[in-house]
Amino acid sequence: MAVYTHVDPDDLAALVSRYDIGTVLSCKGIAEGVENSNFLLETTGGRFILTLYEKRVQVGDLPFFVDLLDHLAGRDCPIPAMVHDRDGVAIQEIAGRAACVIQFLSGISPSHPTPGQCEAVGAALGAMHRAAAGFPGGRENSMGHRHWRAVADATGDLDAVISGLQDIVETELAFLDANWPEGLPAHVIHADLFPDNVLMLGETVTGLIDFYFAASDFRAYDLAVTHASWTFSDDGSRCDADRAHALMRGYAREIALTEAEIAALPLLARGASLRFLLTRAHDWVHTPADALVTRKDPAPFLNRLRRYQAGDAASLFTAP
Numbered sequence: 067m068a069v070y071t072h073v074d075p076d077d078l079a080a081l082v083s084r085y086d087i088g089t090v091l092s093c094k095g096i097a098e099g100v101e102n103s104n105f106l107l108e109t110t111g112g113r114f115i116l117t118l119y120e121k122r123v124q125v126g127d128l129p130f131f132v133d134l135l136d137h138l139a140g141r142d143c144p145i146p147a148m149v150h151d152r153d154g155v156a157i158q159e160i161a162g163r164a165a166c167v168i169q170f171l172s173g174i175s176p177s178h179p180t181p182g183q184c185e186a187v188g189a190a191l192g193a194m195h196r197a198a199a200g201f202p203g204g205r206e207n208s209m210g211h212r213h214w215r216a217v218a219d220a221t222g223d224l225d226a227v228i229s230g231l232q233d234i235v236e237t238e239l240a241f242l243d244a245n246w247p248e249g250l251p252a253h254v255i256h257a258d259l260f261p262d263n264v265l266m267l268g269e270t271v272t273g274l275i276d277f278y279f280a281a282s283d284f285r286a287y288d289l290a291v292t293h294a295s296w297t298f299s300d301d302g303s304r305c306d307a308d309r310a311h312a313l314m315r316g317y318a319r320e321i322a323l324t325e326a327e328i329a330a331l332p333l334l335a336r337g338a339s340l341r342f343l344l345t346r347a348h349d350w351v352h353t354p355a356d357a358l359v360t361r362k363d364p365a366p367f368l369n370r371l372r373r374y375q376a377g378d379a380a381s382l383f384t385a386p
């Protein structure tokens with residue numbers, strides 16, 4: 067459930083009147099998502115998403131996100147542009163929140179992606195990377211590898227989340243600190259391209275959404291995040307080689323990875339697994355059990371970490 071803030075109809079009509087999108091027909095809260103309040107806004111001019119930014123998105127970062135989405139949407143990527151009002155303004159205020167009207171894209175997020183869908187998302191990620199490489203903006207990756215120890219420390223007792231987790235995390239952090247690569251191709255990446263952030267119709271990608279973790283980092287790390295989130299069984303214990311190879315094949319259609327990137331992928335995927343293991347563990351401890359938001363289970367990302375630690379993990383990153 068992700069409607070935290072009520073929008074008054076008069077305030078909404080006033081907001082919409084600033085745009086060339088007609089007048090309001092309806093505005094319904096969207097249940098999916100946990101971070102922001104999202105509404106499906108229908109006007110006489112079409113369908114839009116109205117997003118009210120709640121606590122996680124820093125208002126100061128919004129101009130970066132607006133510029134990034136405008137850049138990518140203008141380069142033939144299936145990415146929703148922010149709608150600008152008649153004065154060219156995209157970031158508005160309503161109900162005491164910063165808010166944006168965003169282009170609506172059709173499609174549904176796959177819950178159990180097929181190899182064909184993995185191949186399509188790999189290609190869409192690669193095409194997005196080609197477009198992002200020319201984006202002049204940048205943003206520190208506040209969820210990047212330099213910040214994982216702080217997330218672990220802020221979580222508190224990791225053993226209370228999963229027995230033995232403290233030692234596992236300490237060992238992995240030390241390993242990743244000692245071996246994290248340098249100098250790989252980098253630009254602004256999505257950094258959270260889970261299936262719930264992709265809209266599809268059949269095996270066609272119709273939307274890449276939720277760029278609010280987008281930041282400057284290795285493009286191969288973005289591919290590792292996508293690999294970790296698209297190619298495993300729900301409990302994270304099994305990586306489906308067909309899906310993994312299909313994802314890599316799709317990406318390779320758009321981007322020729324360097325040898326250094328290919329060699330680094332298993333390690334980057336260990337990092338990606340640790341990132342989501344830690345943020346989920348943090349939220350597990352710090353989200354009250356009766357909160358509106360459903361807490362996400364960290365354990366499937368510990369299982370993924372174990373899979374990527376195995377000696378044959380490189381075989382999951384080939385594109386046969």
Ligand SMILES: Nc1ncnc2c1ncn2[C@@H]1O[C@H](COP(=O)(O)OP(=O)(O)OP(=O)(O)O)[C@@H](O)[C@H]1O
Pocket residue numbers: 068096098099100101102103104115146168169170171172175262263273275276
């Ligand atoms: N541009 C769009 N076009 C169509 N539907 C969208 C669009 N943006 C968001 N949605 C719908 O709204 C839902 C929530 O959006 P989103 O994932 O951005 O939520 P959130 O709360 O910001 O993020 P999170 O996934 O981190 O909880 C999506 O699952 C999708 O159904």
Ligand SMILES: N[C@@H](CCO)C(=O)O
Pocket residue numbers: 258260342345346362
């Ligand atoms: N996609 C993340 C949430 C956003 O960081 C997860 O499933 O843990």
